[in-house]
Amino acid sequence: MDWSIQEIARLAGTTSRTLRHYDDIGLLAPARIGSNGYRYYDEPALVRLQRVMLLRELGLGLPAIGEVLDREESAPHALRSHLEWLRQEQERLARQIASVEHTITALEGGERLMAENVFDGFDHTRYKEEVEQRWGKDAYAKSDAWWRSMSAEQKAAWQERASDLGRDWIAAHDRGIDPTGDEAQALAQRHFEWLRGIPGTPGGGGQGPTKEYFVGLAEMYVADERFGANYGGRAGAEFVRDAMTAYADRNL
């Protein structure tokens, strides 16, 4: 009235390796074990195995299956939270699919896989639309022309200044100083000077960016993680924003 491991595996549509695994982790023990060490399964074991297989097809993990089978009343609850997880996975996949499609069309349109210069002051490729929308086409065009006019060495020097600034912001944040204190305000001052070097920024080139632009940029560092990444992520960006906003209030 009982079956060998191969037989029950075939009956349930699985493999003997899987059954040994289930035995190892305590999910499904054989009905008895012969003196030779062989595993033998009876019908209750088969029923349990069928249930395991069913729940596996639904995507449940083995520990979750074990709990469900040992206290059957928990099944709806377990399935519901599993359902939640499945839905989130599906959303994630949907977003990935959209991104991949977008990337493919971009590549076929002749674009590169990513901007060459990671430290573009404004990354003229990636942020083109945002810049145009917020500050006008003219501002973008000026800034772009200015950037293109530089030699590679000049660009490298500029980028180094940008990355130095980023590093110092991160370091300041890590030390836990007050964003409205002297040190942070000195950094905000450097940031202001740095921006002054960019034509096309509202107020740029001459006396430096306007207050509105300066504060708007600070907010963008927080709102857009692509910017924020240069300052150590969200918390770092918030620190930078606070310091810049305080600076603008006092000096612009």
Added chain:
Amino acid sequence: MDWSIQEIARLAGTTSRTLRHYDDIGLLAPARIGSNGYRYYDEPALVRLQRVMLLRELGLGLPAIGEVLDREESAPHALRSHLEWLRQEQERLARQIASVEHTITALEGGERLMAENVFDGFDHTRYKEEVEQRWGKDAYAKSDAWWRSMSAEQKAAWQERASDLGRDWIAAHDRGIDPTGDEAQALAQRHFEWLRGIPGTPGGGGQGPTKEYFVGLAEMYVADERFGANYGGRAGAEFVRDAMTAYADRNL
């Protein structure tokens, strides 16, 4: 002009552990290694890292990313096949979600997680609808009543006959014999006799099932994997079907 491992990790929004991993697998080597063993990265490395991160967000595997970056023209192709895989995953998830929802409502309707008796001749719970649709409500009701009228021992005996038959079919198929040959035909005969014992089958009870029913059942073994599982999966079910069909042609 280059960064330590921590710095570049922060710039790219990842961790130093990940960078060491990428170095280990040859996906992204540091620009140079100091005499102290430290890894230092330069800007080309950063660009490559940014691209890696981008492709990772799209869900590509690391080996695929390596190929894409080393021969950039292959990017659209790689992305397209990746897209295909993403879509399949989404479909799979959709099916799982539907199944989980179905299972939850069934459980809340008071049903058990699965039929107790795995070897029900027709599994009166799982196949109710199919049986009613193909052979009429009357047939199902008769068969069901017959089954319920049996004692547990009688049921067990019946189930054993069913499982014996299944095992013999599987063994015959494994031996690779001809489904139209004598041995397989003898099995088909046994199968016929076995069905004769079930009231409610068209022609059942008396002289045995009709040809139409017998052949239809054989096809169902192939079409429905829940049946086919009793005969060793798809290939086994096809073998059974071939034997049963030949038997029906000759004898019914």
Added chain:
DNA sequence: GCTTGACATTGACGCTGCGTCAAGCTTTAG
């Protein structure tokens, strides 16, 4: 009684992409 072949056993590694200690050397800031 022996051989053969099918089936059983217990390890143990492999796969994916890192997270997470651990032990020990280096650099940096005070």
Added chain:
DNA sequence: CTAAAGCTTGACGCAGCGTCAATGTCAAGC
């Protein structure tokens, strides 16, 4: 000079088995 960071190379862990490897058992035929 010392303490705090930061770096290095291992190595285990995770999820769920697939896949050898080395070896013991069982049923069947000669």
